[in-house]
Amino acid sequence: MKQRRLGRSDIEISAIGLGCWQFSEGSGLAGGFWEALPTQTVEEIVDASLRGGINWFDTAEAYGNGRSERALSNALTRLGKKPGDVVVATKWFPFPRFASSIGKTIGDRLTHLSPFGIDLHQVHQPFSLATVAAQANAMADLVQAGKTRTVGVSNFSAKRMRAFHDVLARRGVPLVSNQMQYSLLDRRIESNGVLAAAKELGITIIAYSPLAQGLLSGKFHEDPTLIKNRVGPRKFLPNFRTKGLERSRPLIEELRKIAAAHGVTPSQVALNWLIHFHGDSVVVIPGATKRRHAEENVGAGEFTLSPDELRRIDELSRQFL
Template sequence: MAEGILRPLGSSDLRLSPLGLGCWQFSKGRGLVGKFWPVLEDSVIRDIVRTSWEGGINWFDTAEAYGGGQSEEMLADALSALGEAGRGAHVATKWWPIMRTAGNIGKTIDERLRRLKGWPIDLYQVHQPYSFSSAASEMHAMAKLVQQGRIKHVGVSNFTADKMAEADKALREHGLRLVSNQVKYSLLDRRIERNGIMEAAKELGVAIIAYSPLEQGILSGKFHSNPELVKQISGPRKWSSGFKPEALNRTRPLIDRLNELADKYGASPSQVSLNWLIHAHGETVFAIPGASKPHHAQENVNAMRFTLSQEEIGELAELADRSKR
């Protein structure tokens, strides 16, 4: 792996690259959520993981829900294909809580470990805040797994500020801390800055892991330069309001500025958008863009090769705010 700038994940001892690789697209078309992406060949998955690793990304985010464990298996195989050089890679995965209780966490951990084929779980996350148990009960179950040495750190996903505080309080009873909250966050979706989640994360020392960091590809600018591409979108993504003509018109000033900054830094609008995410709040925010082709992975890693100025970060935030008015 190329040496990059690593940062601590929340209060943990994990030192991770600001960008990780989101692995939802490794689901092989299995299950309900797996159909969101086209089926990728095993060789393509290996190339995506290798390109990410060699470019400086040292952690990979998957989940039980991604193809019912298929993404975990594909990731494990791709990491193993790196050989001895890839032994320092970190894996984050998630427990699916819907229609379950906290008792299921301990009952299903062996299946998660089996799917990951010997790769340790550095970060185990509760995928949604909805289960038949409280956040505190879930954290007590997670703490037991840490004590047993079956996982290393505990995170959550899509938790509100209050639930983050509840989770962290429960973990403290075991001498642990909540490490991360994975939420939707991008230049065009900054709700966590207004609903207390970002503030709570900073107060608790919890890392924010941003998913959908390019807002379904809108921040790439390709749909602004060629609106006809919207007609080619397949799957649920095509119904996103951001692809409507009036929305593209509202966000055009932001995209124009992203293009200008891309020219300045020898980057792309997508890379500038990702760079904004990982620098706008110090070291609090990590992001997990996906990649369905190796060149997408290369695009991701290049987003860590420069740093926007504070003035540019503020300017982009203001343009993003105006696009919502």
């Protein structure tokens, strides 16, 4: 799989990474979105990702209060990976905390991920008891102390991202990424200035929920009763309801048509569009709860959509800008 530069850093990452939210062991508010996965299943998912060319993994403190971090490091270790073999990203959760928490909790992050280091350390969301400047300086302190390699943010508006970037720049540390919810069913970063600002500043957009939590697979359109069996609150989200499914159905039908032409799946077409429509500006971190999901993820980078196919998908998903 072709690799791309992470922001203005020297780190090279595959256009497709693995999101590890689902490794939370069903624990906590964030982890409650997913069923607890057996250790063997986690290892199979990580193995399939590695074999497919994925070289980086995104986890977070909030994913089961470190459980996802430990599950990831354990799987990588059992698979024979050593520090430096892969790129690891994690996140500090800011609310209800002050910036001093960043330095105080970095030891926990490193312990949970041991023996792997933190290549990308991110502020998980914008709500905090600390100012942007205080958070940015605390993150820069860790880079300059050699405890982390680079700094990113998540769910930051264009204005807040610029402010964070400017504080880091004064410390000689680049802001390399902004992790945002972005999919064909949620293209708001294209209309609210986030994507434009990221391109201007050389910041990589990391798209989470790039398959809209499974909606872009089309399986819920084929059989809406599947939604009732989902664990967690996803079933109550507007896009999963009857009206939401009908709104996205024309796009799903086009994805199916294009997928059939390439011998792939609608999910793979949706991911392929995200990592190519804006050049190298966007990378994706789909999750996986089964080995075959991971294998499907990596296959999303193995074909080329024509300009006409890219345009048709763009037109049918513009209502979600």
